[in-house]
Amino acid sequence: MKYILSIFIFLQFNNAIYAQTSITIYKDDRALIKQKILWELEQESNVISWDSLPSGLIDGSAFLNLTNARILTQRLNNNTFRFRENLKNKIGENIEIKLVNEREISGVLVEFDNSILSVQRRGSILSFNFDRVDYVSVYDEEIPKALKPTLTWSIAPKDDLEKIVNGNLIYLSKGFKWKTIYKLIINRMQNSADFVIEADIFNNSNMDFSEVNLKLIEGNLNTKVNSASFVGPYRQSRLSQNSFQQNQFGDYYIYNLNQKINLKSNESILARLYPPKNVSFKKTYLFENNEKNQREEPLIVEYTIPNIEENNLGIPLPEGNIQIYQYLNEQDIEFIGEDHLSQVTKGEEATITSGRAFDVIGKRSIINFDRQQKSEEASIMIEINNTLSNQINVRLVEEIRGDWVIRKASSNYQKKDATTIQFSISVPANRSKTVTYTYRKEL
Known part of the structure; x- marks a missing residue:
């Protein structure tokens, strides 16, 4: 005889007759689920129950507030x-x-x-x-059916004649997360870009949620619960162009999607955190070396975006991956690179890289090195060759360890910290430029 052992069963309301759900999703594989529920009391019974619970329910997190009854006991049957x-x-x-x-x-x-x-x-x-x-x-009639996780409460209604009990059920569950996805779409003239900021929202749980109010929390919260991994395929859908409303929430930021959505099991959805922004940026070519390097290579292409209101931003930018695109003409767009964007607060700059330039080559040489018993001195030459048809900005970043001083620098430099100096130069179209300097340090 064939028996079915139910692990996760479809939504059942027991004696509940109505539920309205709100979900707040964090970035650490958890969510706060809030449900407004109405129960119809059975005759001569002061017990209510709720079994529409995801498998990731975190033990001890569930609590219920009733408006017209007092809770005597709460019991969780988690013998699934x-x-x-x-x-x-x-x-x-x-x-x-x-x-x-x-x-x-x-x-x-x-x-x-x-x-x-x-x-x-x-x-x-x-x-x-x-x-x-x-x-x-x-195929074994001796195996009993498994039970579904169920919360059960013994209650004392405020009015003995009350047949409808209503309350708010709140609990934490694993199996939910979200991440930020950015798209920087550079125009053909390379003087501005469309900045698209989206949230990729995952329901890794075993439950479907319908008509839910959705919120996202940006920030790192303390937790002692291990995250659960998910193995399996995803369905992905995209919401309408409506974006979230962002507000500060204590030390964190909260994004409220002003529409009800359906979030199915093992599904991810994309939604706009903000409306698209048209932003200006600074494009720079980066050549980084430490004191011992001698090499020749293409330079890194770097984009810096001021996160200020004058640049149509001035908003908190969560950590996430960023995809970079560029228009070849008014209709043709190409992917040119991808990077990871760290969290950027208002007033700071977002810096990303797209790869290495084919037409901008840097060469670093040690042209003199003198090591004594208690000191060493080295003369450095850096040559940047620009075969592009336009002038470029270049950052030369040099790492020098120890107690050092710079002498005979051919260009102005900035000391960034105890181990780093930086030269900022411009290189004309189809030209090259050379920077030299000498450092001396005690051993």
């Missing part, structure tokens, strides 16, 4: 995975797995642990994360 003890005796036998939102797969059970279940099918071994599994079917 009780069936695993019985599966130990089924290794080597046929089972059937139903994946969330996918077809059933049959095969021979070969292995399972706390997170992965593996079956052999047609000579291949297939492994599935338990978060992807809806239920498992076996």
Whole structure:
């Protein structure tokens, strides 16, 4: 006889008759889920329950506030995975797995642990994360059905005649996260760009959420809960062009999407954090070396974007990856690089790189080196060759360790810190420029 061991069952409301959901997602694989719920009390019963809970429910985080009743006790039945003890005796036998939102797969059970279940099918071994599994079917009438996580409360209504109880259920769950994705789209003249800022939002849980109010928190919170990993395919969808409303929230920033959305299990969605911004930037070519380098190579292409109101920004920019594009003409656009953008506060500059330039080459040579018992002295020559048809700005960054002084520098330099100096120069079109200096340091 075939029995189904339900791991994650579809939404059930027990004696609940209404629920409205709000989700606040953090960047550390967790979310705060808030649900307004109405329960209809059964005759002569002072017990209410709720079983629409994701598998990532964090123990001890759930609490319920009732407006017209007093809570006496709260109980969590989290015996969902009780069936695993019985599966130990089924290794080597046929089972059937139903994946969330996918077809059933049959095969021979070969292995399972706390997170992965593996079956052999047609000579291949297939492994599935338990978060992807809806239920498992076996052929054994002795195996009991597993229970779904359920919160149950004993309550004392304020009015003995009250038949409807309403309250707010709040809990934390793993299996949710978001990240920032930037797109810098440079115009054909390379004097401005469209700056697109999006949030990629992930529901790694086993539950679908419909008509939810969504908020995102930017900032690093302390947590002692290990993040859960997800293995499996994603569906990705894009919301309308509506963007989030950003507000400061204590030491963090909160983004509120002013529309209700559907967020399905194992799905990610893209939404605009801000409307697109047209920004100005400074393009620079970067040549970085330490004191011992002798080499010749293409220079790094660097873009600096002031995060100020005068540049249509002046907003908190969360950490995230940035994709860089450029128009070849009015209609043709090409991808030219990708970088990681660290968190940028208002008033600071965002600096990113797109790769190395083909037509701008830097060569660094040590033309003299004198080492004594207690000191050393070296003369450095740096040559930048620009074969582009336009003038360029170049940053020469030199790292020198120890107690040093600079002598005989051919161009002005800036001491950035105890180990770094920087030359900022311009190189005309189809020309080269040379910078020389000597450093001396005590050993």
